[in-house]
Amino acid sequence: MDGPMKRIFLPLTLGVALVAQAGAALADVITLKPGHPDSYVVKKGDTLWDISAHFLNDPWRWPSLWGNNPQIANPHLIYPGDRLSLVFVDGQPRLVRKPVVRKSPEGRIQTKGDAVPAIDLALIQPYLIQNRVVDADWFEEQPLVLGGETQSRHHIVGQTVYVDGVLPVGQKVGFYSEGRDFSRHESGEDLGQEVILTSTGQVTASGDVSSVKLMSSFRETKAGDRMLVLDDTSLLPVYFMPKAAEVTEPAYVLASGIDVREMGKLDVVYIDRGQRDGVTPGDVFAIVREGDEVVLGHNGVPIPSTDRSTYDRLMSNISDSRTYKLPGNYHGNLMVFKVFDNTSLGLIMVNERSVRVNDRLETPQPPLLGE
Known part of the structure; x- marks a missing residue:
C-alpha cells in the first residue's frame, strides 16, 4: 500500500480492553518495514531511533530488534562506522554488529567516536536543564531575587544579584521565572506551575541577604525571580530505553x-x-x-460538530439514539x-x-x- 497506513483507534476503555486481550505474544511482535535493507552502516549524526526506522514500522521497538543479542548487549554502544546486519533468530528479526576495523602494526583498532544516542539530545537539552513543573505555593516560598549590583532591572552573566536568605557559600543555584499554570483536562485538578530557568550562579557571600554571581544565562534575571538549588543530575546526558x-x-x-x-x-x-x-x-x-460527535437531522443527514451551531434549536429535539461518536x-x-x-x-x-x-x-x- 502506498503511503502510511491509516490507524483507527477505538474509545479508550474499549481500546485498552482489546489490547489486553491480544496477549503478551502480540505485545512483543515487531514488524519489519516493507523494502527494509539487509544491512546498514552507522553514520555520524544517527540516532537509535533513526537506525531502527530503516527496519521497523514502529522504531521505538528497537529493544526487541536488538534484544537477546550478545553482540549488541547495550545498543547505546553502537558507533559510527559499525555495520548492522539483519538476521533471524528463532524466526524473529535481530540486528548483529560488525565493527569496522583496520589493520596496522598496532593491531585491529575499532572506529573511535561517541556512541550513537537514542535520540538527538540537542532537541531536548534545553528542557532537561531549564524546565521544571513545581507546586505553585512551594515556589512562592523559595528565596527571592531582591536586586543586583547595577541599577539595571535585568542582570546578566558576570554580575552579582542579591537574594533574600542565608545560603551556603559556594552553593550552585538556579534562578527561575514563573511560566504557565497547568490543570488536568477533564477534572480541572491543579497539576503545578511551569518554572523556567533564567540563569545559574554560585553563592559568593552569605548573610540575611546573600550574594550570588551569575555564571550562565538563558534569559535575563530580574528582581522577583525565585532561586532553587540546581539538580546536578539534570545536567547529565540521558539515555532512554523505550x-x-x-x-x-x-x-x-x-x-x-x-x-x-x-x-x-x-x-x-x-x-x-x-x-x-x-x-x-x-x-x-x-x-x-x-x-467527532455527529447527530442525524430529521432528513437523516449526519450533522458534524462544526455545523452544530446552525442546528441548536433542532438539537434539543434529537434523542441520544441519533447521536454517534466516531x-x-x-x-x-x-x-x-x-x-x-x-x-x-x-x-x-x-x-x-x-x-x-x-x-x-x-x-x-x-x-x-x-x-
Whole structure:
C-alpha cells in the first residue's frame, strides 16, 4: 500500500480492553518495514531511533530488534562506522554488529567516536536543564531575587544579584521565572506551575541577604525571580530505553513546550501524567485525536460538530439514539524524556497528522496485520 497506513483507534476503555486481550505474544511482535535493507552502516549524526526506522514500522521497538543479542548487549554502544546486519533468530528479526576495523602494526583498532544516542539530545537539552513543573505555593516560598549590583532591572552573566536568605557559600543555584499554570483536562485538578530557568550562579557571600554571581544565562534575571538549588543530575546526558506506556486512565497532551497551537515531529510537549501516575522516562504513548460527535437531522443527514451551531434549536429535539461518536484517529507517537510529580515532558517522534493540546494518549497498539 502506498503511503502510511491509516490507524483507527477505538474509545479508550474499549481500546485498552482489546489490547489486553491480544496477549503478551502480540505485545512483543515487531514488524519489519516493507523494502527494509539487509544491512546498514552507522553514520555520524544517527540516532537509535533513526537506525531502527530503516527496519521497523514502529522504531521505538528497537529493544526487541536488538534484544537477546550478545553482540549488541547495550545498543547505546553502537558507533559510527559499525555495520548492522539483519538476521533471524528463532524466526524473529535481530540486528548483529560488525565493527569496522583496520589493520596496522598496532593491531585491529575499532572506529573511535561517541556512541550513537537514542535520540538527538540537542532537541531536548534545553528542557532537561531549564524546565521544571513545581507546586505553585512551594515556589512562592523559595528565596527571592531582591536586586543586583547595577541599577539595571535585568542582570546578566558576570554580575552579582542579591537574594533574600542565608545560603551556603559556594552553593550552585538556579534562578527561575514563573511560566504557565497547568490543570488536568477533564477534572480541572491543579497539576503545578511551569518554572523556567533564567540563569545559574554560585553563592559568593552569605548573610540575611546573600550574594550570588551569575555564571550562565538563558534569559535575563530580574528582581522577583525565585532561586532553587540546581539538580546536578539534570545536567547529565540521558539515555532512554523505550517501552509501551501503560494507560489505565484517560491521559492527554497538556501543552506544547513553546506554547504553540499545533505541534509536529521532534516538537516537545507536556502531558498530564507524571511520576505519581507511574510514568517513567522512555515511556512511549500513541497520540490520538478524539473522534467527532455527529447527530442525524430529521432528513437523516449526519450533522458534524462544526455545523452544530446552525442546528441548536433542532438539537434539543434529537434523542441520544441519533447521536454517534466516531472513532479516534492515530496522529503519532511521543516518548517521555523528563518526569515531574504530576506532568511529564515528551518528544513527538512520529506524526502522521498535526498534534494539538487535549489530544488523547493511549498505549501503543500492536502492529496491524499487513503493516
